[in-house]
Amino acid sequence: MTTFPVAMSGLNDVVVAEDNQGLRKFWQQAMQAPILTSEEEFRLARRYRDHGDLEAAHQLVHSYLRLVLKTAREYLNYRLNLADLVQEGTVGLMHAVKKFDPERGNRLSTYAIWWIRAAIHDFILRSWRMVRIATTQLKRQLFFKLRQAKTSLAPLNREEAEELAIKFSTDADTILDVDQRMAMADTSLNQPVLEDAAEMIDFIADERPDQENALVSCQEQELRSAMVRRGLEMLTERERTIVFQRILTDKPETLENLAQKFAISRERVRQIETRAMEKLRSYFLAEPESADLIAVG
Secondary structure, eight states, X not given: OEEEEOSOTXXXXXXXXXXXXXXXXXXXXXXXXXXXXXXXXXXXXXXXXXXXXXXXXXXXXXXXXXXXXXXXXXXXXXXXXXHHHHHHHHHHHHHHHHHOOGGGSOOHHHHHHHXXXXXXXXXXXXXXXXXXXXXXXXXXXXXXXXXHHOSSSSOOOHHHHHHHHHHTTSOHHHHHHHXXXXXXXXXXXXXXXXXXXXXXXXXXXXXXXXXXXXXXXXXXXXXXXXXXXXXXXXXXXXXXXXXXXXXSSSSOOOHHHHHHHHTSOHHHHHHHHHHHHHHHHHHHHHSGGGGGSOOOO
């Protein structure tokens, strides 16, 4: 089901139809909408901005449906349905009408084209799997600019990429990477690949840890934690505090700070730390379960 919103939210004036039939109806509405003069456009925009007049907004949107259709057709080479491009562009037009300020002296078309293109660009990137195509802001921009700059659909060579890199203030490798990604079509993971109807997704390894390994890892971690707790209980309170604040915390304390805290010298703190670590090491080595425990110190 393809839905073409042709007015602001709240008017409940929506064209709902199936694919080509819906697009034909939308085209007819666009062609029948009157072209507004600058004075009419200014008056309607003021009515909507100052009084929330939805009928005025309705007329503004309808008067620029031609612009949406014209702009959407420019993106047909992205192998996307024209009806979807038109729908996204119409959403952009509606946002433009909401934010348009007639007092600035510009026509709505000058302002709306940016919103229409932005909505269509966002839709194309989502449809082309942004994770694969646009990993950075620069690559998202190049995704659209390269299609306009290339003279053919053939892949770029190094020399052509270097020329475009100068034009777009980037490097040839980035140009070649985006060009290569643009040439890669999306493939369904449910596409059959063998005669026995196996699908591509069946050949993708599940990298998640299985329950058995997860349980073993959890048990090993509990064992280590219990041994560390028992080892710390063998230390004096001062040794335990120094080991914890020097070794077992994300932000270790300095010898100087601990020396001030215990009113002893820095060298004395270091000696206590060394002695405490030797006690812990001896304890762990004496425990039968400590074979896989990482040595302390």
